[in-house]
Amino acid sequence: MTQITVKNLSKKYGSGDSAVDAVKDISFTLNAGCFVAITGESGSGKSTLLTVLGGMSRPSGGNVFYSGDDLYAMSEEEGARFRNQNLGFVFQNFHLVPYLTLEENVMLPLAIQKMRSFDKRQKAAEALERVGLGGKFTRLPSEVSGGEQERAAIARAIVHNPPLLLADEPTGNLDSKTGKAIIDFFRDLNRDGMSIVMVTHSHEWSSRAAARIFLADGRITGLEGDSLFPVA
Amino acid sequence: MGSFDIIIRSLIRRKGKYVFLLMVMVLGVTITTGLTGYSEAMNREINHKMEKYGANILILPRMESLPLTYGGISLGSLSYEMGRLRHQDLGKIKTIKNSANVAAVGSFLLGVVRVKGIPVLLCGMNLETVPVLRPWWKVDGKLPEERALMAGSEAARLLSLKRSGGIKVKRNNLQVTGILKRTGSQDDNILFTDLVTAQRLLNQPGMISFAEAAALCSGCPIEDMVQQISSVLPMARVSGIKQVIGTRMESLAMIRTFAAGTSGVVALLSLLVITAVMMGNVRDRIAELGLYRAIGFQKTHLAFLVMGEVFLVSLAAGLVGYGSGILLANGIMSITGEGSAVRVFPDLFHGAVTIGATIIVALAAGILPSRIAIRLDPVTALRHL
Numbered sequence: 001m002t003q004i005t006v007k008n009l010s011k012k013y014g015s016g017d018s019a020v021d022a023v024k025d026i027s028f029t030l031n032a033g034c035f036v037a038i039t040g041e042s043g044s045g046k047s048t049l050l051t052v053l054g055g056m057s058r059p060s061g062g063n064v065f066y067s068g069d070d071l072y073a074m075s076e077e078e079g080a081r082f083r084n085q086n087l088g089f090v091f092q093n094f095h096l097v098p099y100l101t102l103e104e105n106v107m108l109p110l111a112i113q114k115m116r117s118f119d120k121r122q123k124a125a126e127a128l129e130r131v132g133l134g135g136k137f138t139r140l141p142s143e144v145s146g147g148e149q150e151r152a153a154i155a156r157a158i159v160h161n162p163p164l165l166l167a168d169e170p171t172g173n174l175d176s177k178t179g180k181a182i183i184d185f186f187r188d189l190n191r192d193g194m195s196i197v198m199v200t201h202s203h204e205w206s207s208r209a210a211a212r213i214f215l216a217d218g219r220i221t222g223l224e225g226d227s228l229f230p231v232a
Numbered sequence: 233m234g235s236f237d238i239i240i241r242s243l244i245r246r247k248g249k250y251v252f253l254l255m256v257m258v259l260g261v262t263i264t265t266g267l268t269g270y271s272e273a274m275n276r277e278i279n280h281k282m283e284k285y286g287a288n289i290l291i292l293p294r295m296e297s298l299p300l301t302y303g304g305i306s307l308g309s310l311s312y313e314m315g316r317l318r319h320q321d322l323g324k325i326k327t328i329k330n331s332a333n334v335a336a337v338g339s340f341l342l343g344v345v346r347v348k349g350i351p352v353l354l355c356g357m358n359l360e361t362v363p364v365l366r367p368w369w370k371v372d373g374k375l376p377e378e379r380a381l382m383a384g385s386e387a388a389r390l391l392s393l394k395r396s397g398g399i400k401v402k403r404n405n406l407q408v409t410g411i412l413k414r415t416g417s418q419d420d421n422i423l424f425t426d427l428v429t430a431q432r433l434l435n436q437p438g439m440i441s442f443a444e445a446a447a448l449c450s451g452c453p454i455e456d457m458v459q460q461i462s463s464v465l466p467m468a469r470v471s472g473i474k475q476v477i478g479t480r481m482e483s484l485a486m487i488r489t490f491a492a493g494t495s496g497v498v499a500l501l502s503l504l505v506i507t508a509v510m511m512g513n514v515r516d517r518i519a520e521l522g523l524y525r526a527i528g529f530q531k532t533h534l535a536f537l538v539m540g541e542v543f544l545v546s547l548a549a550g551l552v553g554y555g556s557g558i559l560l561a562n563g564i565m566s567i568t569g570e571g572s573a574v575r576v577f578p579d580l581f582h583g584a585v586t587i588g589a590t591i592i593v594a595l596a597a598g599i600l601p602s603r604i605a606i607r608l609d610p611v612t613a614l615r616h617l
Contacts, residue, residue: 051611054526056525056526056610056611057609057611076531077530077531080525080528080529080530080531081528081530082528083526083527083528084527084528084529085528087528089526089527091523091526091614093614095519095523095614097238097520097523098245099241099242099244099245100238100241103233104233104237104241107233108233108523108524108527109527109528110233111233111234111235111237111238111529112234112235112528112529112530112533117233117234120233121233124233156527
């Protein structure tokens with residue numbers, strides 16, 4: 001279980017007069033077991049905040065603490081190891097590797113972990129079963145629907161049972177029915193103890209999270225819900 | 233599922249590109265192996281012919297001559313011996329640096345004897361060196377032992393000598409053990425006997441007229457051997473018989489230079505092609521590599537993914553290219569008419585060196601693409617879809 005504390009976080013793109021502030025002076029704390037939606041208009045800095053939280057994009061200022069450990073005080077390789085062991089990512093465009101089967105895609109986070117091949121297969125099978133893709137292990141991503149690709153991407157994000165799942169617009173490319181199924185599944189995962197931070201611009205989906213962070217022009221305009229606290 | 237599985241899947245996915253890369257590398261290895269194998273085979277063949285030629289170093293007593301010329305009138309020249317060779321002096325040849333390259337040293341003593349009233353040249357020699365120094369000799373009968381002799385074909389005809397017959401030389405009865413079949417050389421006119429017998433008949437115990445040596449030249453140039461023998465036999469004039477193969481050695485040197493130059497150019501071109509293809513592959517896979525980085529792959533993992541593909545393709549190229557290079561070398565020798573004498577066969581050491589060099593060149597070419605891969609920013613990379 002992980003508590004996440006964000007302090008005075010800012011992220012600039014470019015330099016000099018052309019520099020753009022994607023995220024400005026953001027602070028908050030997320031308790032372990034939270035289900036938080038980061039919401040706002042396009043260009044409000046939602047995805048940038050998520051990538052900074054995920055250790056993929058070094059902030060221009062401020063800190064991100066995971067249970068007191070400063071994520072960006074780690075070396076690049078320590079950060080990569082941290083991501084592999086503690087975070088699960090669901091990307092906006094699924095980012096499934098097109099020449100790997102769904103099972104192989106799901107096993108990717110385990111590919112660099114010391115684990116028996118049999119155990120990797122078993123974990124991948126469990127994750128695929130859990131997202132309802134039990135009979136499609138050997139399909140290529142191009143052979144399944146967009147909703148199934150999304151579910152495979154979620155299976156890949158949870159296969160190593162990370163304490164925190166980061167999802168960037170997980171319902172953005174899906175119809176309403178499939179989107180609802182994905183959010184329901186996230187709620188199930190959260191009930192099982194997994195912390196979830198989800199970026200969405202949809203009021204419908206953000207309202208189903210336990211807490212919300214509202215962003216506009218890179219700044220927090222509001223915090224509401226459980227497990228979410230402002231940091232002074 | 234591990235990094236190796238990803239490499240294999242990626243190779244299969246991009247098989248068109250990798251087959252092209254494989255063909256380029258196979259072509260490079262084939263040309264390099266073929267030319268190198270051909271030049272080595274030529275070298276072996278020349279050495280083989282040198283050995284078949286027999287003696288290739290001549291050791292004569294050092295002679296000085298005084299011209300007998302005055303006022304435009306020439307009376308020839310007067311030669312006088314400055315050094316005399318003794319058979320035991322030749323033992324010093326065993327002390328030279330490249331003594332291991334000396335296959336045989338044979339002493340010869342020449343003198344004129346009268347047989348049946350006819351003056352004829354008698355040659356005493358170390359008969360045990362005949363297989364090396366005179367490999368082309370064919371004897372009707374057998375080589376003479378002590379108190380016996382062998383007649384050249386022409387000498388035998390003139391002196392009416394028959395195999396197993398007897399002959400009196402300087403009041404010594406000698407048995408004719410064999411007749412040397414026609415060689416077309418001066419050997420046809422000579423009587424041959426054992427060196428000790430000749431020394432006794434010519435009353436020159438321990439002395440020799442000249443000596444010949446057969447040097448195996450694969451280990452060192454014959455000029456070096458001549459120099460080394462001259463230094464231990466100051467009373468002798470030592471010269472190498474290199475004219476026979478001089479032109480071929482020059483050709484071989486040119487082939488070697490050409491092979492080395494071509495191999496260098498081919499290696500450079502292969503390096504550039506591999507770099508270009510792998511750079512293209514990394515560009516095609518930016519989003520995929522960004523994904524790997526995002527989910528926690530280390531830089532070493534990404535480098536392994538790129539280098540692993542290069543390694544497997546170059547390993548296959550090395551294996552196939554070495555085999556086809558051997559075929560190419562034998563093909564060139566068949567076309568140039570050298571094929572019957574020497575063939576190029578696969579050799580474990582050369583094969584390992586060739587495959588190793590192929591892999592090293594390919595991995596060197598993979599350095600730049602793999603550096604690009606490990607420096608990818610995952611966020612930027614993931615936008616490439």
